[in-house]
Amino acid sequence: MTNEELKALTANQTVDARGTACPGPLLAAKKAMGEIESGEIMEILSSDEGTKHDIPKWCEKMEHEFLGIVEEDSYSRLFLRKA
Amino acid sequence: MVDFTLSCEFREYKKLTFVYSKSTTMNEEFEKQFLELQKKVGKIEKGTKDQLTMVVFSGDLDKQIAAMIISTGAAAFDMKVKLFFTFWATAALRDPKKKVGGKNFLGKMFGMMLPKGAGKLKLSKMHMMGMGASMIKGLMKKKKVASLPEMFKTAGELGVEINVCEMSMDLMGFKPEELIDYPHMKICGVATFLADAAESKVQMFI
Numbered sequence: 001m002t003n004e005e006l007k008a009l010t011a012n013q014t015v016d017a018r019g020t021a022c023p024g025p026l027l028a029a030k031k032a033m034g035e036i037e038s039g040e041i042m043e044i045l046s047s048d049e050g051t052k053h054d055i056p057k058w059c060e061k062m063e064h065e066f067l068g069i070v071e072e073d074s075y076s077r078l079f080l081r082k083a
Numbered sequence: 084m085v086d087f088t089l090s091c092e093f094r095e096y097k098k099l100t101f102v103y104s105k106s107t108t109m110n111e112e113f114e115k116q117f118l119e120l121q122k123k124v125g126k127i128e129k130g131t132k133d134q135l136t137m138v139v140f141s142g143d144l145d146k147q148i149a150a151m152i153i154s155t156g157a158a159a160f161d162m163k164v165k166l167f168f169t170f171w172a173t174a175a176l177r178d179p180k181k182k183v184g185g186k187n188f189l190g191k192m193f194g195m196m197l198p199k200g201a202g203k204l205k206l207s208k209m210h211m212m213g214m215g216a217s218m219i220k221g222l223m224k225k226k227k228v229a230s231l232p233e234m235f236k237t238a239g240e241l242g243v244e245i246n247v248c249e250m251s252m253d254l255m256g257f258k259p260e261e262l263i264d265y266p267h268m269k270i271c272g273v274a275t276f277l278a279d280a281a282e283s284k285v286q287m288f289i
Contacts, residue, residue, distance in 0.1 A: 021226050027237060
């Protein structure tokens with residue numbers, strides 16, 4: 001997805017994991033995943049550099065669809081669709 | 084003439100029974116191979132469970148943190164996680180609030196000399212009489228890395244299993260009553276670890 005498409009998405013669930021370090025964002029995402037339905041979109045906010053590599057790997061394993069990353073000033077927004 | 088046809092039919096019959104017997108032996112052979120293959124596949128499938136089995140041997144703060152980060156991460160990956168706490172690592176599972184009596188002299192000595200719980204572990208390097216450990220803890224707080232006791236709590240919520248080596252507990256005079264309240268903890272022996280490790284995709288030693 002392009003940056004504009006990602007920005008236009010409305011997430012069903014937003015997980016704010018800014019400030020936490022590895023494996024904080026991953027654990028927060030895993031926890032919040034139980035609260036949304038299949039096909040719904042989750043947005044993860046993270047200021048941890050490693051998360052940008054970790055979440056796509058996690059999606060691959062869990063068969064969620066990783067949609068992309070939008071970079072903000074001091075953090076990233078990661079989008080994914082629940083399998 | 085009659086004789087000839089009879090003999091022809093007889094020959095045909097012999098041929099058929101030969102083919103038939105050959106096909107049954109082939110069937111039997113096939114079946115045998117199939118069963119053998121099925122057994123092998125079963126074994127392979129059993130050996131590749133989506134599971135992480137880890138020996139946690141070290142009682143050092145840094146190594147325990149690594150072990151718990153990997154464990155909770157693996158649990159987030161929906162892997163079954165089984166930790167085998169042995170030797171110095173068992174001290175990390177002591178609850179500082181719990182007091183137990185009835186220990187013999189050596190048990191008391193070990194109890195005094197070994198750290199009482201995850202909050203009291205030493206660093207493997209740069210411990211500097213506890214200065215290093217407090218510095219790391221301070222840094223972890225600042226960088227918002229969960230503390231070791233918090234990691235144990237998260238691991239419990241994620242269903243990470245902790246198996247505690249019975250022999251180590253016995254050796255160091257630790258009693259089950261002085262361990263932390265952890266939802267998936269049991270005291271067991273090396274056989275449990277070996278059985279768990281044999282069916283795991285990933286095995287580690289820390």
